Amino acid sequence: MIKTEPRRRYWLIELIACWEGRVTSTHLQQFFGLSRQQASKDINRYLQEQPGNLAYCASRKGHLPTPAFKPAFISDDVAEYLNWMTGQRAHAMPVEPGYRLEHAILASPPRNVAPKVICPLVHAMRQNHRLEVDYGAVSKPDRDGRIIVPIRFVNTGRRWHLRAWCEKAQGYRDFVLSRFHGEPGLEGLQQTPLPPDTAWDTQVSLILKPDPRLSAAQQEALAYDYDMVNGELHLPTRAALAQYLLNEMQVSVKMLDGNPAAQQLILANHEEMKEWLF
Structure with a gap:
Protein backbone atom coordinates (compact mmCIF):
# COMPACT_ATOMS: atom_id res chain seq x y z
CA MET A 1 0.00 0.00 0.00
CA ILE A 2 1.26 3.43 -0.90
CA LYS A 3 1.56 5.54 2.22
CA THR A 4 -0.47 8.69 2.23
CA GLU A 5 0.41 11.82 4.14
CA PRO A 6 -1.77 12.47 7.22
CA ARG A 7 -3.01 15.76 5.76
CA ARG A 8 -4.73 13.84 2.95
CA ARG A 9 -6.57 11.77 5.49
CA TYR A 10 -7.41 14.90 7.47
CA TRP A 11 -8.82 16.39 4.26
CA LEU A 12 -11.17 13.44 3.86
CA ILE A 13 -12.15 13.50 7.53
CA GLU A 14 -13.17 17.14 7.28
CA LEU A 15 -14.84 16.75 3.89
CA ILE A 16 -17.17 13.95 4.98
CA ALA A 17 -17.81 15.37 8.43
CA CYS A 18 -18.71 18.77 7.02
CA TRP A 19 -20.94 17.76 4.11
CA GLU A 20 -22.40 14.48 5.32
CA GLY A 21 -22.54 15.34 9.00
CA ARG A 22 -20.76 12.23 10.27
CA VAL A 23 -17.39 10.56 9.69
CA THR A 24 -16.19 7.14 10.84
CA SER A 25 -13.05 5.05 10.55
CA THR A 26 -14.83 3.06 7.82
CA HIS A 27 -14.59 6.04 5.48
CA LEU A 28 -10.80 6.09 5.80
CA GLN A 29 -10.61 2.32 5.52
CA GLN A 30 -12.58 2.26 2.28
CA PHE A 31 -10.88 5.21 0.60
CA PHE A 32 -7.28 4.61 1.63
CA GLY A 33 -7.32 0.84 2.18
CA LEU A 34 -6.32 1.22 5.82
CA SER A 35 -6.81 -1.17 8.70
CA ARG A 36 -9.48 -0.21 11.22
CA GLN A 37 -6.74 0.38 13.80
CA GLN A 38 -4.83 2.76 11.54
CA ALA A 39 -8.00 4.61 10.53
CA SER A 40 -8.93 5.10 14.19
CA LYS A 41 -5.44 6.40 14.92
CA ASP A 42 -5.76 8.96 12.11
CA ILE A 43 -9.06 10.23 13.46
CA ASN A 44 -7.66 10.47 16.99
CA ARG A 45 -4.60 12.30 15.69
CA TYR A 46 -6.87 14.74 13.85
CA LEU A 47 -8.84 15.32 17.07
CA GLN A 48 -5.61 16.18 18.85
CA GLU A 49 -4.42 18.57 16.16
CA GLN A 50 -7.81 20.21 15.57
CA PRO A 51 -9.42 20.19 19.03
CA GLY A 52 -13.06 21.20 19.22
CA ASN A 53 -13.88 20.42 15.59
CA LEU A 54 -15.46 16.99 16.03
CA ALA A 55 -17.23 15.17 18.83
CA TYR A 56 -18.06 11.48 19.09
CA CYS A 57 -21.76 10.58 19.11
CA ALA A 58 -22.47 7.12 20.53
CA SER A 59 -26.00 6.93 19.12
CA ARG A 60 -24.75 7.58 15.57
CA LYS A 61 -21.49 5.66 16.07
CA GLY A 62 -19.32 8.33 14.53
CA HIS A 63 -17.75 11.75 14.88
CA LEU A 64 -19.97 14.76 14.16
CA PRO A 65 -18.91 18.36 13.49
CA THR A 66 -19.42 20.59 16.50
CA PRO A 67 -20.99 24.09 16.33
CA ALA A 68 -17.41 25.40 16.57
CA PHE A 69 -16.25 23.33 13.58
CA LYS A 70 -13.67 25.31 11.64
CA PRO A 71 -12.11 23.37 8.75
CA ALA A 72 -8.37 23.59 8.25
CA PHE A 73 -7.99 21.33 5.21
CA ILE A 74 -11.07 21.94 3.02
CA SER A 75 -12.80 24.94 1.50
CA ASP A 76 -16.38 26.02 2.11
CA ASP A 77 -17.35 25.30 -1.52
CA VAL A 78 -19.74 22.37 -1.92
CA ALA A 79 -18.23 21.68 -5.36
CA GLU A 80 -15.17 20.26 -3.62
CA TYR A 81 -17.30 17.58 -1.96
CA LEU A 82 -19.48 16.86 -4.99
CA ASN A 83 -16.48 16.60 -7.33
CA TRP A 84 -14.94 14.05 -4.97
CA MET A 85 -18.16 12.15 -4.31
CA THR A 86 -19.08 11.81 -8.00
CA GLY A 87 -15.52 11.06 -9.11
CA GLN A 88 -15.46 13.99 -11.52
CA ARG A 89 -12.10 15.20 -10.35
CA ALA A 90 -9.58 12.41 -9.86
CA HIS A 91 -7.09 14.73 -8.18
CA ALA A 92 -9.40 16.52 -5.78
CA MET A 93 -7.08 15.35 -3.03
CA PRO A 94 -4.06 17.57 -2.25
CA VAL A 95 -1.18 16.91 -4.67
CA GLU A 96 2.48 16.70 -3.76
CA PRO A 97 4.05 20.18 -4.28
CA GLY A 98 6.91 18.77 -6.39
CA TYR A 99 4.46 16.93 -8.63
CA ARG A 100 2.54 20.00 -9.74
CA LEU A 101 3.01 21.74 -13.08
CA GLU A 102 2.73 25.51 -13.34
CA HIS A 103 -0.84 26.35 -14.23
CA ALA A 104 -3.70 28.72 -13.59
CA ILE A 105 -7.41 27.98 -13.21
CA LEU A 106 -10.16 30.53 -13.71
CA ALA A 107 -12.22 30.17 -10.56
CA SER A 108 -15.92 30.96 -10.55
CA PRO A 109 -17.30 32.41 -7.31
CA PRO A 110 -18.56 29.65 -5.02
CA ARG A 111 -22.30 29.31 -4.68
CA ASN A 112 -23.94 29.78 -1.31
CA VAL A 113 -24.60 26.16 -0.35
CA ALA A 114 -24.58 25.12 3.32
CA PRO A 115 -23.90 21.69 4.84
CA LYS A 116 -27.35 21.81 6.47
CA VAL A 117 -28.79 21.65 2.93
CA ILE A 118 -26.48 18.97 1.57
CA CYS A 119 -26.63 16.54 4.51
CA PRO A 120 -30.41 15.87 4.23
CA LEU A 121 -30.17 15.62 0.43
CA VAL A 122 -27.42 13.01 0.63
CA HIS A 123 -29.34 11.09 3.32
CA ALA A 124 -32.61 11.18 1.36
CA MET A 125 -30.86 10.08 -1.84
CA ARG A 126 -29.31 7.06 -0.15
CA GLN A 127 -32.42 6.09 1.83
CA ASN A 128 -35.12 6.86 -0.80
CA HIS A 129 -36.69 9.50 1.42
CA ARG A 130 -38.97 12.37 0.50
CA LEU A 131 -38.03 15.89 1.58
CA GLU A 132 -39.92 19.08 2.20
CA VAL A 133 -37.84 21.95 0.85
CA ASP A 134 -38.02 25.73 0.66
CA TYR A 135 -36.86 26.68 -2.82
CA GLY A 136 -36.61 30.06 -4.51
CA ALA A 137 -36.26 30.11 -8.30
CA VAL A 138 -35.30 33.18 -10.31
CA SER A 139 -38.65 32.93 -12.12
CA LYS A 140 -40.42 32.78 -8.74
CA PRO A 141 -38.16 34.47 -6.15
CA ASP A 142 -40.86 34.64 -3.47
CA ARG A 143 -40.06 30.94 -2.81
CA ASP A 144 -42.48 28.14 -2.19
CA GLY A 145 -42.51 24.93 -0.22
CA ARG A 146 -42.63 21.64 -2.05
CA ILE A 147 -41.95 17.97 -1.50
CA ILE A 148 -39.30 16.32 -3.62
CA VAL A 149 -37.55 12.98 -4.00
CA PRO A 150 -33.84 13.62 -4.67
CA ILE A 151 -32.41 11.43 -7.43
CA ARG A 152 -28.92 12.64 -8.34
CA PHE A 153 -26.54 15.58 -8.34
CA VAL A 154 -25.76 17.11 -11.73
CA ASN A 155 -22.83 19.32 -12.66
CA THR A 156 -23.93 21.54 -15.55
CA GLY A 157 -20.48 23.04 -16.02
CA ARG A 158 -21.16 26.31 -14.23
CA ARG A 159 -22.97 25.10 -11.14
CA TRP A 160 -24.39 22.07 -9.35
CA HIS A 161 -28.03 21.06 -9.55
CA LEU A 162 -30.15 18.45 -7.82
CA ARG A 163 -32.35 16.41 -10.13
CA ALA A 164 -35.43 15.34 -8.24
CA TRP A 165 -39.03 14.27 -8.61
CA CYS A 166 -41.25 17.20 -7.62
CA GLU A 167 -44.64 16.25 -6.21
CA LYS A 168 -45.99 19.75 -6.79
CA ALA A 169 -45.07 19.81 -10.49
CA GLN A 170 -45.64 16.07 -10.89
CA GLY A 171 -42.47 15.84 -12.90
CA TYR A 172 -38.69 15.74 -12.75
CA ARG A 173 -37.06 19.10 -12.17
CA ASP A 174 -33.53 20.47 -11.77
CA PHE A 175 -32.99 22.51 -8.61
CA VAL A 176 -29.98 24.81 -8.26
CA LEU A 177 -28.33 23.89 -4.96
CA SER A 178 -27.68 27.48 -3.95
CA ARG A 179 -31.41 28.31 -4.14
CA PHE A 180 -32.50 26.07 -1.30
CA HIS A 181 -33.31 27.94 1.92
CA GLY A 182 -33.26 26.64 5.46
CA GLU A 183 -32.88 22.94 6.17
CA PRO A 184 -34.84 20.32 4.20
CA GLY A 185 -37.17 18.27 6.37
CA LEU A 186 -37.53 14.50 6.09
CA GLU A 187 -41.02 13.39 5.05
CA GLY A 188 -40.58 9.63 5.27
CA LEU A 189 -39.94 6.93 2.71
CA GLN A 190 -41.01 7.23 -0.89
CA GLN A 191 -44.28 5.30 -1.00
CA THR A 192 -44.73 4.42 -4.67
CA PRO A 193 -42.28 3.82 -7.53
CA LEU A 194 -41.45 6.95 -9.48
CA PRO A 195 -42.34 7.17 -13.17
CA PRO A 196 -39.52 6.92 -15.74
CA ASP A 197 -37.38 10.01 -16.16
CA THR A 198 -37.77 10.15 -19.94
Whole structure:
Protein backbone atom coordinates (compact mmCIF):
# COMPACT_ATOMS: atom_id res chain seq x y z
CA MET A 1 0.00 0.00 0.00
CA ILE A 2 1.26 3.43 -0.90
CA LYS A 3 1.56 5.54 2.22
CA THR A 4 -0.47 8.69 2.23
CA GLU A 5 0.41 11.82 4.14
CA PRO A 6 -1.77 12.47 7.22
CA ARG A 7 -3.01 15.76 5.76
CA ARG A 8 -4.73 13.84 2.95
CA ARG A 9 -6.57 11.77 5.49
CA TYR A 10 -7.41 14.90 7.47
CA TRP A 11 -8.82 16.39 4.26
CA LEU A 12 -11.17 13.44 3.86
CA ILE A 13 -12.15 13.50 7.53
CA GLU A 14 -13.17 17.14 7.28
CA LEU A 15 -14.84 16.75 3.89
CA ILE A 16 -17.17 13.95 4.98
CA ALA A 17 -17.81 15.37 8.43
CA CYS A 18 -18.71 18.77 7.02
CA TRP A 19 -20.94 17.76 4.11
CA GLU A 20 -22.40 14.48 5.32
CA GLY A 21 -22.54 15.34 9.00
CA ARG A 22 -20.76 12.23 10.27
CA VAL A 23 -17.39 10.56 9.69
CA THR A 24 -16.19 7.14 10.84
CA SER A 25 -13.05 5.05 10.55
CA THR A 26 -14.83 3.06 7.82
CA HIS A 27 -14.59 6.04 5.48
CA LEU A 28 -10.80 6.09 5.80
CA GLN A 29 -10.61 2.32 5.52
CA GLN A 30 -12.58 2.26 2.28
CA PHE A 31 -10.88 5.21 0.60
CA PHE A 32 -7.28 4.61 1.63
CA GLY A 33 -7.32 0.84 2.18
CA LEU A 34 -6.32 1.22 5.82
CA SER A 35 -6.81 -1.17 8.70
CA ARG A 36 -9.48 -0.21 11.22
CA GLN A 37 -6.74 0.38 13.80
CA GLN A 38 -4.83 2.76 11.54
CA ALA A 39 -8.00 4.61 10.53
CA SER A 40 -8.93 5.10 14.19
CA LYS A 41 -5.44 6.40 14.92
CA ASP A 42 -5.76 8.96 12.11
CA ILE A 43 -9.06 10.23 13.46
CA ASN A 44 -7.66 10.47 16.99
CA ARG A 45 -4.60 12.30 15.69
CA TYR A 46 -6.87 14.74 13.85
CA LEU A 47 -8.84 15.32 17.07
CA GLN A 48 -5.61 16.18 18.85
CA GLU A 49 -4.42 18.57 16.16
CA GLN A 50 -7.81 20.21 15.57
CA PRO A 51 -9.42 20.19 19.03
CA GLY A 52 -13.06 21.20 19.22
CA ASN A 53 -13.88 20.42 15.59
CA LEU A 54 -15.46 16.99 16.03
CA ALA A 55 -17.23 15.17 18.83
CA TYR A 56 -18.06 11.48 19.09
CA CYS A 57 -21.76 10.58 19.11
CA ALA A 58 -22.47 7.12 20.53
CA SER A 59 -26.00 6.93 19.12
CA ARG A 60 -24.75 7.58 15.57
CA LYS A 61 -21.49 5.66 16.07
CA GLY A 62 -19.32 8.33 14.53
CA HIS A 63 -17.75 11.75 14.88
CA LEU A 64 -19.97 14.76 14.16
CA PRO A 65 -18.91 18.36 13.49
CA THR A 66 -19.42 20.59 16.50
CA PRO A 67 -20.99 24.09 16.33
CA ALA A 68 -17.41 25.40 16.57
CA PHE A 69 -16.25 23.33 13.58
CA LYS A 70 -13.67 25.31 11.64
CA PRO A 71 -12.11 23.37 8.75
CA ALA A 72 -8.37 23.59 8.25
CA PHE A 73 -7.99 21.33 5.21
CA ILE A 74 -11.07 21.94 3.02
CA SER A 75 -12.80 24.94 1.50
CA ASP A 76 -16.38 26.02 2.11
CA ASP A 77 -17.35 25.30 -1.52
CA VAL A 78 -19.74 22.37 -1.92
CA ALA A 79 -18.23 21.68 -5.36
CA GLU A 80 -15.17 20.26 -3.62
CA TYR A 81 -17.30 17.58 -1.96
CA LEU A 82 -19.48 16.86 -4.99
CA ASN A 83 -16.48 16.60 -7.33
CA TRP A 84 -14.94 14.05 -4.97
CA MET A 85 -18.16 12.15 -4.31
CA THR A 86 -19.08 11.81 -8.00
CA GLY A 87 -15.52 11.06 -9.11
CA GLN A 88 -15.46 13.99 -11.52
CA ARG A 89 -12.10 15.20 -10.35
CA ALA A 90 -9.58 12.41 -9.86
CA HIS A 91 -7.09 14.73 -8.18
CA ALA A 92 -9.40 16.52 -5.78
CA MET A 93 -7.08 15.35 -3.03
CA PRO A 94 -4.06 17.57 -2.25
CA VAL A 95 -1.18 16.91 -4.67
CA GLU A 96 2.48 16.70 -3.76
CA PRO A 97 4.05 20.18 -4.28
CA GLY A 98 6.91 18.77 -6.39
CA TYR A 99 4.46 16.93 -8.63
CA ARG A 100 2.54 20.00 -9.74
CA LEU A 101 3.01 21.74 -13.08
CA GLU A 102 2.73 25.51 -13.34
CA HIS A 103 -0.84 26.35 -14.23
CA ALA A 104 -3.70 28.72 -13.59
CA ILE A 105 -7.41 27.98 -13.21
CA LEU A 106 -10.16 30.53 -13.71
CA ALA A 107 -12.22 30.17 -10.56
CA SER A 108 -15.92 30.96 -10.55
CA PRO A 109 -17.30 32.41 -7.31
CA PRO A 110 -18.56 29.65 -5.02
CA ARG A 111 -22.30 29.31 -4.68
CA ASN A 112 -23.94 29.78 -1.31
CA VAL A 113 -24.60 26.16 -0.35
CA ALA A 114 -24.58 25.12 3.32
CA PRO A 115 -23.90 21.69 4.84
CA LYS A 116 -27.35 21.81 6.47
CA VAL A 117 -28.79 21.65 2.93
CA ILE A 118 -26.48 18.97 1.57
CA CYS A 119 -26.63 16.54 4.51
CA PRO A 120 -30.41 15.87 4.23
CA LEU A 121 -30.17 15.62 0.43
CA VAL A 122 -27.42 13.01 0.63
CA HIS A 123 -29.34 11.09 3.32
CA ALA A 124 -32.61 11.18 1.36
CA MET A 125 -30.86 10.08 -1.84
CA ARG A 126 -29.31 7.06 -0.15
CA GLN A 127 -32.42 6.09 1.83
CA ASN A 128 -35.12 6.86 -0.80
CA HIS A 129 -36.69 9.50 1.42
CA ARG A 130 -38.97 12.37 0.50
CA LEU A 131 -38.03 15.89 1.58
CA GLU A 132 -39.92 19.08 2.20
CA VAL A 133 -37.84 21.95 0.85
CA ASP A 134 -38.02 25.73 0.66
CA TYR A 135 -36.86 26.68 -2.82
CA GLY A 136 -36.61 30.06 -4.51
CA ALA A 137 -36.26 30.11 -8.30
CA VAL A 138 -35.30 33.18 -10.31
CA SER A 139 -38.65 32.93 -12.12
CA LYS A 140 -40.42 32.78 -8.74
CA PRO A 141 -38.16 34.47 -6.15
CA ASP A 142 -40.86 34.64 -3.47
CA ARG A 143 -40.06 30.94 -2.81
CA ASP A 144 -42.48 28.14 -2.19
CA GLY A 145 -42.51 24.93 -0.22
CA ARG A 146 -42.63 21.64 -2.05
CA ILE A 147 -41.95 17.97 -1.50
CA ILE A 148 -39.30 16.32 -3.62
CA VAL A 149 -37.55 12.98 -4.00
CA PRO A 150 -33.84 13.62 -4.67
CA ILE A 151 -32.41 11.43 -7.43
CA ARG A 152 -28.92 12.64 -8.34
CA PHE A 153 -26.54 15.58 -8.34
CA VAL A 154 -25.76 17.11 -11.73
CA ASN A 155 -22.83 19.32 -12.66
CA THR A 156 -23.93 21.54 -15.55
CA GLY A 157 -20.48 23.04 -16.02
CA ARG A 158 -21.16 26.31 -14.23
CA ARG A 159 -22.97 25.10 -11.14
CA TRP A 160 -24.39 22.07 -9.35
CA HIS A 161 -28.03 21.06 -9.55
CA LEU A 162 -30.15 18.45 -7.82
CA ARG A 163 -32.35 16.41 -10.13
CA ALA A 164 -35.43 15.34 -8.24
CA TRP A 165 -39.03 14.27 -8.61
CA CYS A 166 -41.25 17.20 -7.62
CA GLU A 167 -44.64 16.25 -6.21
CA LYS A 168 -45.99 19.75 -6.79
CA ALA A 169 -45.07 19.81 -10.49
CA GLN A 170 -45.64 16.07 -10.89
CA GLY A 171 -42.47 15.84 -12.90
CA TYR A 172 -38.69 15.74 -12.75
CA ARG A 173 -37.06 19.10 -12.17
CA ASP A 174 -33.53 20.47 -11.77
CA PHE A 175 -32.99 22.51 -8.61
CA VAL A 176 -29.98 24.81 -8.26
CA LEU A 177 -28.33 23.89 -4.96
CA SER A 178 -27.68 27.48 -3.95
CA ARG A 179 -31.41 28.31 -4.14
CA PHE A 180 -32.50 26.07 -1.30
CA HIS A 181 -33.31 27.94 1.92
CA GLY A 182 -33.26 26.64 5.46
CA GLU A 183 -32.88 22.94 6.17
CA PRO A 184 -34.84 20.32 4.20
CA GLY A 185 -37.17 18.27 6.37
CA LEU A 186 -37.53 14.50 6.09
CA GLU A 187 -41.02 13.39 5.05
CA GLY A 188 -40.58 9.63 5.27
CA LEU A 189 -39.94 6.93 2.71
CA GLN A 190 -41.01 7.23 -0.89
CA GLN A 191 -44.28 5.30 -1.00
CA THR A 192 -44.73 4.42 -4.67
CA PRO A 193 -42.28 3.82 -7.53
CA LEU A 194 -41.45 6.95 -9.48
CA PRO A 195 -42.34 7.17 -13.17
CA PRO A 196 -39.52 6.92 -15.74
CA ASP A 197 -37.38 10.01 -16.16
CA THR A 198 -37.77 10.15 -19.94
CA ALA A 199 -35.62 13.24 -20.48
CA TRP A 200 -32.79 11.70 -18.47
CA ASP A 201 -33.05 8.26 -20.10
CA THR A 202 -33.23 9.63 -23.67
CA GLN A 203 -29.91 9.93 -25.50
CA VAL A 204 -29.65 12.66 -28.14
CA SER A 205 -26.90 14.19 -30.23
CA LEU A 206 -26.46 17.93 -30.67
CA ILE A 207 -25.10 18.81 -34.10
CA LEU A 208 -23.11 22.04 -34.11
CA LYS A 209 -21.78 23.84 -37.16
CA PRO A 210 -19.85 27.06 -37.72
CA ASP A 211 -22.15 30.05 -38.17
CA PRO A 212 -22.73 30.20 -41.96
CA ARG A 213 -22.38 34.01 -41.85
CA LEU A 214 -18.66 33.56 -41.18
CA SER A 215 -16.16 33.56 -44.00
CA ALA A 216 -14.98 30.23 -45.39
CA ALA A 217 -11.60 30.71 -43.68
CA GLN A 218 -13.26 31.45 -40.32
CA GLN A 219 -15.51 28.39 -40.64
CA GLU A 220 -12.49 26.27 -41.47
CA ALA A 221 -10.67 27.56 -38.39
CA LEU A 222 -13.62 26.59 -36.16
CA ALA A 223 -13.88 23.17 -37.80
CA TYR A 224 -10.22 22.59 -37.02
CA ASP A 225 -10.55 24.00 -33.50
CA TYR A 226 -13.34 21.55 -32.60
CA ASP A 227 -12.00 18.66 -34.72
CA MET A 228 -15.23 18.61 -36.72
CA VAL A 229 -15.99 15.90 -39.26
CA ASN A 230 -17.43 17.19 -42.54
CA GLY A 231 -17.96 20.55 -40.88
CA GLU A 232 -20.06 19.17 -38.02
CA LEU A 233 -19.51 18.55 -34.33
CA HIS A 234 -21.73 15.82 -32.87
CA LEU A 235 -22.15 16.00 -29.10
CA PRO A 236 -23.97 13.03 -27.53
CA THR A 237 -25.76 13.83 -24.29
CA ARG A 238 -28.84 13.09 -22.27
CA ALA A 239 -31.88 15.04 -23.43
CA ALA A 240 -32.24 16.53 -19.94
CA LEU A 241 -28.75 18.04 -20.24
CA ALA A 242 -28.98 19.32 -23.83
CA GLN A 243 -29.78 22.94 -22.94
CA TYR A 244 -27.02 23.04 -20.31
CA LEU A 245 -24.50 21.77 -22.85
CA LEU A 246 -25.59 24.42 -25.35
CA ASN A 247 -25.22 27.07 -22.67
CA GLU A 248 -21.73 25.81 -21.88
CA MET A 249 -20.83 25.94 -25.58
CA GLN A 250 -22.35 29.46 -25.72
CA VAL A 251 -24.72 28.45 -28.50
CA SER A 252 -27.91 30.51 -28.52
CA VAL A 253 -31.03 28.92 -30.00
CA LYS A 254 -33.38 31.85 -29.38
CA MET A 255 -31.66 34.48 -31.48
CA LEU A 256 -28.44 34.82 -33.43
CA ASP A 257 -25.89 37.25 -32.12
CA GLY A 258 -25.60 40.22 -34.43
CA ASN A 259 -21.88 39.54 -34.69
CA PRO A 260 -21.24 36.11 -36.28
CA ALA A 261 -17.72 36.10 -34.83
CA ALA A 262 -19.35 36.21 -31.37
CA GLN A 263 -21.95 33.56 -32.24
CA GLN A 264 -19.40 31.22 -33.88
CA LEU A 265 -21.50 28.05 -33.63
CA ILE A 266 -25.11 27.21 -34.41
CA LEU A 267 -27.32 24.23 -33.57
CA ALA A 268 -27.92 22.54 -36.92
CA ASN A 269 -30.61 20.10 -35.73
CA HIS A 270 -32.68 22.61 -33.79
CA GLU A 271 -36.05 21.20 -34.91
CA GLU A 272 -35.08 17.72 -33.76
CA MET A 273 -33.88 19.02 -30.36
CA LYS A 274 -36.61 21.61 -29.78
CA GLU A 275 -38.77 19.47 -27.49
CA TRP A 276 -35.85 19.03 -25.06
CA LEU A 277 -34.77 22.67 -24.85
CA PHE A 278 -35.94 25.19 -22.25
